[in-house]
Amino acid sequence: xxxxxxxxxxxxxxxxxxxxxxxxxxxxxxxxxxxxxxxxxxxxxxxxxxxxxxxxxxxxxxxxxxxxxxxxxxxxxxxxxxxxxxxxxxxxxxxxxxxxxxxxxxxx
Amino acid sequence: xxxxxxxxxxxxxxxxxxxxxxxxxxxxxxxxxxxxxxxxxxxxxxxxxxxxxxxxxxxxxxxxxxxxxxxxxxxxxxxxxxxxxxxxxxxxxxxxxxxxxxxxxxxxxxxxxxxxxx
Numbered sequence: 001x002x003x004x005x006x007x008x009x010x011x012x013x014x015x016x017x018x019x020x021x022x023x024x025x026x027x028x029x030x031x032x033x034x035x036x037x038x039x040x041x042x043x044x045x046x047x048x049x050x051x052x053x054x055x056x057x058x059x060x061x062x063x064x065x066x067x068x069x070x071x072x073x074x075x076x077x078x079x080x081x082x083x084x085x086x087x088x089x090x091x092x093x094x095x096x097x098x099x100x101x102x103x104x105x106x107x108x
Numbered sequence: 109x110x111x112x113x114x115x116x117x118x119x120x121x122x123x124x125x126x127x128x129x130x131x132x133x134x135x136x137x138x139x140x141x142x143x144x145x146x147x148x149x150x151x152x153x154x155x156x157x158x159x160x161x162x163x164x165x166x167x168x169x170x171x172x173x174x175x176x177x178x179x180x181x182x183x184x185x186x187x188x189x190x191x192x193x194x195x196x197x198x199x200x201x202x203x204x205x206x207x208x209x210x211x212x213x214x215x216x217x218x219x220x221x222x223x224x225x226x
Contacts, residue, residue: 094205096153097153098151
């Protein structure tokens with residue numbers, strides 16, 4: 001079983017739609033969680049950290065469920081510029097383990 | 109402010125040749141990471157350094173791979189001899205590690221080196 005699992009997608013959504021991505025992780029000792037974004041042929045960049053109580057940054061909301069070892073990312077009012085691959089990232093033992101990513105395509 | 113700088117951006121080489129990838133981390137960052145990304149396996153951590161010392165190289169695939177960090181501003185990843193299955197994008201990333209947790213210290217990635225071994 002992979003340490004971090006994501007639905008690869010692609011998720012094809014119209015502009016303005018709300019879309020949610022899920023991610024599960026296998027190591028219950030993992031301590032910190034993040035979402036990174038990667039544009040085509042570019043490097044990954046931090047989108048947001050994921051706090052235990054859930055957190056919001058503009059149109060983006062991240063949630064963590066430690067009991068189920070599950071992380072989610074919700075994007076409201078999708079923009080064309082949101083099209084990218086979203087990487088779920090889990091820290092364990094001072095290392096970041098990346099999921100394979102979920103592809104989002106927002107269409108006009 | 110310069111980000112993480114990697115060179116070369118692209119490398120095409122023949123099987124059996126030595127390949128050296130270079131990385132300059134962000135000034136002041138004391139943790140450096142080498143990742144490899146392929147379609148099949150995604151982003152894999154190869155090795156990481158803290159204060160120029162290799163901390164975990166368990167992700168290095170085999171003895172053909174070696175990495176060094178002679179000083180705080182430079183690291184190399186060497187593959188000798190290279191094989192077609194080494195073809196991938198190799199990313200270097202750095203972070204300011206305040207003492208053990210990456211939580212408040214995000215990784216900053218370089219643009220990557222796209223390696224093709226024929």
